[in-house]
Amino acid sequence: MKKLALILASVMLMASLTACSSGESETVSINFPTASTTGTVYPMGSAIANLWNTEIETVKASAQASNGGVDNLNLIADGDAQMGVAITSILYESYTGTGTFEGRANEDLRVLAGLYYNPNQIVVAENSGIESLSDLVGKNFAPGASGSTGEVETNIHLTQMGLNYPDDIKAQYVGFTEAVDLIRNQQLDGAWIMAGLPTAAVTEVTATAGGKVIGIEADLIASLQESYPWYAAYTIPAGTYEGQDEDVLTTAVKLTICTDASVDDDAVYEMTKVFWENIEDLAVTTPALAGLKVEDAVTDLAGVPLHDGAIRYYQEIGVMD
Template sequence: MKKSRVLVMLAVVALLASSMVFAAGAQETGAKAQKTVINFPTAATTGAVYPLGAAMCNLWNTKLPNVRASAQASAGGIANLNMLADGEAQLGVAVTSIMYESFNGIGSFEGRPNPNLRVMIGLYSNPNQVVVTDNSGIDSLADLAGKRFASGAPGSTTEVETSIHLNTSGIRYPDDLRVQYVGFTEAIDLMRNKQLDGAWIMAGIPNAAVTEMLSTAGGKLLNLDESLIGKLQEKYPWYGAYTIPAGTYPGQDSDVLTSAIKLTICTDARVDDDVIYELTKSFWENFEELKATQAPLKKVNPKDAVKDLAGLPIHEGAARYYREIGLL
């Protein structure tokens, strides 16, 4: 009899314990359900953008208890924008040129517009850098006609930039030039060997290839005319004017005017306004901490966060923060 009572009591205790565990699990599950999951595709792991995305997610996970963010490697901007459009991502990294195409359903996104695409953070600009040799006689894009010029690998971003700029300036690309379809490294060697008059490079500053060309191959940076940049903006609203400051490169004694495209953190209009507000605010309020470890942020001016965005809409949550700090 006593043994039976003991067994019954043990069964009751086990049942109560089981109930407590279930209750605790339900509470934990409920707590987890309150968190907003942020999937954040960035770029290849070999570049600087993926580590930046990972650092941002770590910041948000530390500072914002209602967010669980994770950065992932990706094939880059077009892939990121497709994931946003399909609802597979809540944030992404992309330049404004392909964002404009995605929003409007043109170019690489022909027939597939994404009206929900929004800007959250404008980061830094990638400027076009045109390097020509001192003895080439080239002082403007118009002087490139008939010259030996490296426009980048076929279909590359660099070649696209060469084509857009030269055709806008009145030089028929590639017909009016003696084009070499080579990358930065090959262009350096050709310029050193006096087999090349110039090269087009689109990259953040300072760029190692440009440094090499100016310091070892007798190169100089070419200014773009303000009127050309104005013409570009009429047809391609993602371009902004950009100044490469004097002293950025060896022997560069004066500022150089060129065009540039903005890199952004983009998002979807369907992501909750309050969540985007908190993500945006947390990023900028901890910007100096992030900048200390993330090289790409050293080129970012917080005051330019909402400039040169190709007329793309800013997410309402982010816009709320920018209005609070006087940028909108």
């Protein structure tokens, strides 16, 4: 019996040593919340997750629809998501525990990559009488779903121009899809949408629901930049949407893929590497990624640090020292 026990113990030890020496890594599961299904971010996130699953054996990523950046950052902070999409403004607030995230700083928040600038798009019904942001007073307006990036942006812009948000508007907290239907049915005067160009919801409103895009005044943009340095002046080119005959001036901030410091360094390195090495293929199905440069991945991140795994890749290709 003692001999049999020794043989069994030897077999178990050998099996353990074989497993340890095989070099196999455990699969890293990535829950990847993105945004509403009608914007550009959700299909982009799905394409990226599919790429990671195809090219990286040790990563199993699942893109999920969500209420947008604030929701994503809360999920990451709570450990319910490992990756997410968010713009630098709310990224900064989550990292520092300010604004929307007052008293809830997430110092473990990290960036995998800075992507493209995400413009604010204010779409209104042609017959609403709205020509500028000041005309929103008393109107039925959708700042976005509760907790969404759109709602945060609406709050910042209207407050900066001296309006009392949300009391000065008749706020309806609905997402892109419902806002389009409500504008079409003349139950809503307008909606705030923040997404890359062109945005499906804005395209639908302007093409089928009698909508138009209005701009943000240059003096308000300058004022915003003094208080919130992550904002950039951005032009929506004429012809982007049906009936848009002129350029529209607005604000924009950079969109990022963010994560938590606890996510495995090797996994983040591989995800960063695979993302950038396949960026041209991704751009075929996700036009918002067209023309993206890896050099811009590490700039304008509002002071939020990159993940160590991402830093390794950027240093490897000479983008960072």
